[in-house]
Amino acid sequence: MSNGFDVIIVGSGPGGVSSAFPLVQAGLQVLLVDGGREMALKSPVKTYLTSRGEDETQWHWMVGRDYHALHHVDAVSPKLRVPMLAPVFEGYSAANQIHASTFVAVGSLAQGGLSNAWGCGVARLSSEELRDYPFPASEIEPSYETVTRRMGVSGAVDDDLSDYFGLDGWTDPPIKMDTLHRRLWHAYGKNRSALSAFGVRMGRSRVAALEQDRGERHACDLSGNCLWGCHRRALYSATDDLEQLQRYPNFTYRSGFVVDRVVRSGEHPAVVGSDQSGTEAIKARKVVLAAGTLATTRLALQALQMAGPVAMQNCPTAAFLLWLPGALGIRREPAFGLGQLSFALALAPGVSGFGSLFNPTGIPLAEFVRYMPLGRRYAIDILKALMSSCVVGNVFLPGRYSTATLSMTHAGVLQVAGGYHPDVAPFMSLAERRLRSAFWKLGAVLLPKSFTIGHPGSDIHYASSLPMRSQPGPGQTNARGELYGLADVYVADGASLTSLSEKSHTLTIMANADRIGRGLLKDLSESQ
Amino acid sequence: MKVLVTGASGYIGNRLVLAARSRGYEVIAATRRPVSAVGDWIAFDLVATGAIELPAGTNAVFHLAADTTSRLIDSETEAASARRLIAAARQAGARFVFVSSQTALEHAPSAYGRTKWRIEQLVLAAGGTVIRPGQVYGGDERGLFGTLVRAMRALPFFPAFLPAPQIQPIHVDDLASALLHCVESDELTSAVFCVGEPEPVSFTRFLRLIAAERVGRFRLPIPVPVVLVRLLGLGIGRQLRAKLGFDRLGSLFDLRAMQTEADLRRLGITLRPMVSGLSRSGNDRRRMLIGEARAFLRYVLKERPTAILISRYVRCIERERGGQPLALSSFAHCFPVTLALLDRARPNVNLAQAEFVWRLNAAVVLAEATVQGARRFLAIGESSGLVTSIVQIARALTSELGWRVVRIIASPVLKSLMCDQGRPR
Numbered sequence A: 001m002s003n004g005f006d007v008i009i010v011g012s013g014p015g016g017v018s019s020a021f022p023l024v025q026a027g028l029q030v031l032l033v034d035g036g037r038e039m040a041l042k043s044p045v046k047t048y049l050t051s052r053g054e055d056e057t058q059w060h061w062m063v064g065r066d067y068h069a070l071h072h073v074d075a076v077s078p079k080l081r082v083p084m085l086a087p088v089f090e091g092y093s094a095a096n097q098i099h100a101s102t103f104v105a106v107g108s109l110a111q112g113g114l115s116n117a118w119g120c121g122v123a124r125l126s127s128e129e130l131r132d133y134p135f136p137a138s139e140i141e142p143s144y145e146t147v148t149r150r151m152g153v154s155g156a157v158d159d160d161l162s163d164y165f166g167l168d169g170w171t172d173p174p175i176k177m178d179t180l181h182r183r184l185w186h187a188y189g190k191n192r193s194a195l196s197a198f199g200v201r202m203g204r205s206r207v208a209a210l211e212q213d214r215g216e217r218h219a220c221d222l223s224g225n226c227l228w229g230c231h232r233r234a235l236y237s238a239t240d241d242l243e244q245l246q247r248y249p250n251f252t253y254r255s256g257f258v259v260d261r262v263v264r265s266g267e268h269p270a271v272v273g274s275d276q277s278g279t280e281a282i283k284a285r286k287v288v289l290a291a292g293t294l295a296t297t298r299l300a301l302q303a304l305q306m307a308g309p310v311a312m313q314n315c316p317t318a319a320f321l322l323w324l325p326g327a328l329g330i331r332r333e334p335a336f337g338l339g340q341l342s343f344a345l346a347l348a349p350g351v352s353g354f355g356s357l358f359n360p361t362g363i364p365l366a367e368f369v370r371y372m373p374l375g376r377r378y379a380i381d382i383l384k385a386l387m388s389s390c391v392v393g394n395v396f397l398p399g400r401y402s403t404a405t406l407s408m409t410h411a412g413v414l415q416v417a418g419g420y421h422p423d424v425a426p427f428m429s430l431a432e433r434r435l436r437s438a439f440w441k442l443g444a445v446l447l448p449k450s451f452t453i454g455h456p457g458s459d460i461h462y463a464s465s466l467p468m469r470s471q472p473g474p475g476q477t478n479a480r481g482e483l484y485g486l487a488d489v490y491v492a493d494g495a496s497l498t499s500l501s502e503k504s505h506t507l508t509i510m511a512n513a514d515r516i517g518r519g520l521l522k523d524l525s526e527s528q
Numbered sequence B: 001m002k003v004l005v006t007g008a009s010g011y012i013g014n015r016l017v018l019a020a021r022s023r024g025y026e027v028i029a030a031t032r033r034p035v036s037a038v039g040d041w042i043a044f045d046l047v048a049t050g051a052i053e054l055p056a057g058t059n060a061v062f063h064l065a066a067d068t069t070s071r072l073i074d075s076e077t078e079a080a081s082a083r084r085l086i087a088a089a090r091q092a093g094a095r096f097v098f099v100s101s102q103t104a105l106e107h108a109p110s111a112y113g114r115t116k117w118r119i120e121q122l123v124l125a126a127g128g129t130v131i132r133p134g135q136v137y138g139g140d141e142r143g144l145f146g147t148l149v150r151a152m153r154a155l156p157f158f159p160a161f162l163p164a165p166q167i168q169p170i171h172v173d174d175l176a177s178a179l180l181h182c183v184e185s186d187e188l189t190s191a192v193f194c195v196g197e198p199e200p201v202s203f204t205r206f207l208r209l210i211a212a213e214r215v216g217r218f219r220l221p222i223p224v225p226v227v228l229v230r231l232l233g234l235g236i237g238r239q240l241r242a243k244l245g246f247d248r249l250g251s252l253f254d255l256r257a258m259q260t261e262a263d264l265r266r267l268g269i270t271l272r273p274m275v276s277g278l279s280r281s282g283n284d285r286r287r288m289l290i291g292e293a294r295a296f297l298r299y300v301l302k303e304r305p306t307a308i309l310i311s312r313y314v315r316c317i318e319r320e321r322g323g324q325p326l327a328l329s330s331f332a333h334c335f336p337v338t339l340a341l342l343d344r345a346r347p348n349v350n351l352a353q354a355e356f357v358w359r360l361n362a363a364v365v366l367a368e369a370t371v372q373g374a375r376r377f378l379a380i381g382e383s384s385g386l387v388t389s390i391v392q393i394a395r396a397l398t399s400e401l402g403w404r405v406v407r408i409i410a411s412p413v414l415k416s417l418m419c420d421q422g423r424p425r
């Protein structure tokens, strides 16, 4: 049995790397393991529109020489069809023995995890939203600052969502908006009060995408390749942090070591996993699980010998198409492809939705043709003329409206069952109506029938299956993220969030992981 | 790519050369005498003993030359010449692909099978690839296939051996594709690949199909017990046995079934059905699939698709969907715009609706991911503007409406108009 590590961290996604920094910086011997999948293809270099107009081999990165894009026609997110991102999603459910029936289970075995494919939306939880967390808001605040500054966030501007995002003190100005969003933004400036009557507040999106160069990463140049891979590395990925960590001599990185079990051997915890060289158990003083909510929960339930079911939260989500008739016929322009404008939408006392608007130019038209109730030939005609004046939007509801559960079978398989609370349908139709009225005020039409509710799980915001509680019980974690019933094993990904708001949650995973890392340092020094 | 083919003038070699050249490869024939159809030539003789030197820049060697009669050359000589060729390929850093036989076996009953096995070992030891084809057929009437066709043409009957040998046919052009794939893929490792129909068919059925599809005549099967043939073979002695081809017949009776499915998949080829393979053109299926590609892509693009896009669609259907064309009528092939009658229609037409939708979606995805598609889908390089856009949208809506009306009017004849009902699906 290998020895000598203070801490083993399972997973190099945003959660894993964030928990690693405080430990590594304090000089501890840290081992980080992950599933090891790597990107094989290169990101396009020219701007999206230039490549489309010139590149004779564009089908290599758009469809894939193995026809990758055609293998996943039923997946909700277009990202699951992008050939370059194939390694991000491959093999996760199989390696982690996850079986989902009524749930779209997405996860990653890649270096950097799902952050290779994420939408970069970030937000901080307010002290209000942190109220059910078992620690004071002031305890996580420095962690929010640390991770925000480290990853590089843009979007700071004094607008109606400044407080909602709560990050502006640590972030750069926003990336330039395209014509469509500028129009909406301009109209919003004149109609703020009308929109607030519909419960809608708007602001620039806060995104972990660079507006200014940072070391080897470069500012967004509006090339429009966000979906296809940013060769400038303007979009944050946990692999950026992984690179930083690897500069520390007391940090050991073992890629491609898939953990199958967590056990206690004597007085210490250990992870049992395998790579090409075979199966191995590695022991340390502490183990941190950050393999993604589903995989982490499986490892925890198995170690605790709990069958469950335990509840998990995920955000009911919908997507829609917004048309700006006044912009009909404008030229497509190079644009940032992730969130440009965001909105908070009040739905009932204490219940709100959150969403963002995106420029769709970089998304293949085929993605929209599929949903049009017209012959494809004419659907293409229409979308070709229409899409240059459209933006796409999404909306998320709080995770407590999910009824998802996780349970273990005898064979050690994690069974995921998804579902929505009965209130979701009425909330979604209310959201659709309010957004339609609000955008109408801004001169935009929420296209009829375009508002589509996603299957449970397609939001890819999974959390709170092992929630932190001040008085934890079985299947829960304490305020420091330590699993009840399994001493020295900590949970530092979405699984340990106490609750899941409608906001983008990954920044909170990271801040909480940083906080857990710091707490772990204390636990270790106390025990010495 | 520069490839060298030994046995380039043979039945398989000839088709391999054609296939390689159609992909733009430079082909060098290595044969005893210059082959007129092939440009470059170097002398290669199984009985020569000097070292072989490959032309500079050769990327791959296909070793097809063999003594099929086992009359002239002994096994040792043939193995020695393979050894020299392998050494030359290694020196040049070229890949090595050897066409072996289903009969290859250490203690095969035929000398032919034993020699193949011996050479296989040499090839594998040197990191090369071995292809074991089942019964090769189709294309020119040469090789064993040629003999069979000629016999069927000449005689009113044919032997139906009892028990019937089970064979695993492969069209000569499918074999050529498989061979080329071996040098095109970066992923294949040194191994033996068995290629042929995954489900063996009886030799009797094979002969009957030759009669029906190739010769176009009825031929009477005459039952012949295999024991009888074997006895006869023993009776006539070794010399005569080899001369009359009894050895090869013998190996037919001793064939052991090959597992080919996984290997075919790894090689990325889909075998054409024997019915189309036996027709003279040999690629009825391909032709139909190309027609389908042209129609679908043209429906999507509103202009003629490029040849490269058509072949991409065809490859896609072959790889992902088994490669059979949909039963579209020639009317639909000629007027692709009429596909609007089926697109988004209720599944009242016999066209395997789900498959139709999958393929049409695939056509959209593939068409979009081209320079041609960027014009069509993103208006890159086209004029835009308010008026243009309004006109485009209005026209599209009118057309959609128009086709819906036509669909209703034509609904009684839709099936006969759009589907080819004569073809088995």
Ligand SMILES: Cc1cc2nc3c(=O)[nH]c(=O)nc-3n(C[C@H](O)[C@H](O)[C@H](O)COP(=O)(O)OP(=O)(O)OC[C@H]3O[C@@H](n4cnc5c(N)ncnc54)[C@H](O)[C@@H]3O)c2cc1C
Binding pocket: A010, A011, A012, A013, A014, A015, A016, A033, A034, A035, A036, A037, A077, A079, A095, A096, A106, A107, A108, A109, A110, A111, A112, A113, A114, A115, A117, A118, A119, A120, A121, A122, A257, A258, A259, A260, A273, A290, A291, A292, A293, A295, A460, A461, A492, A493, A494, A504, A505, A506, A507, A509
């Ligand atoms: C298309 C898409 C868009 C998104 N957009 C946003 C957004 O805009 N805003 C937002 O906040 N969030 C977004 N997300 C979600 C975000 O990506 C995740 O919340 C985040 O990546 C979770 O981080 P994590 O560290 O918990 O896990 P992951 O990123 O899933 O990383 C898991 C890590 O664990 C490793 N691993 C897994 N199993 C094992 C095992 N058995 N053994 C060893 N290692 C293992 C993996 O290799 C990986 O390194 C999006 C996700 C997707 C897919």
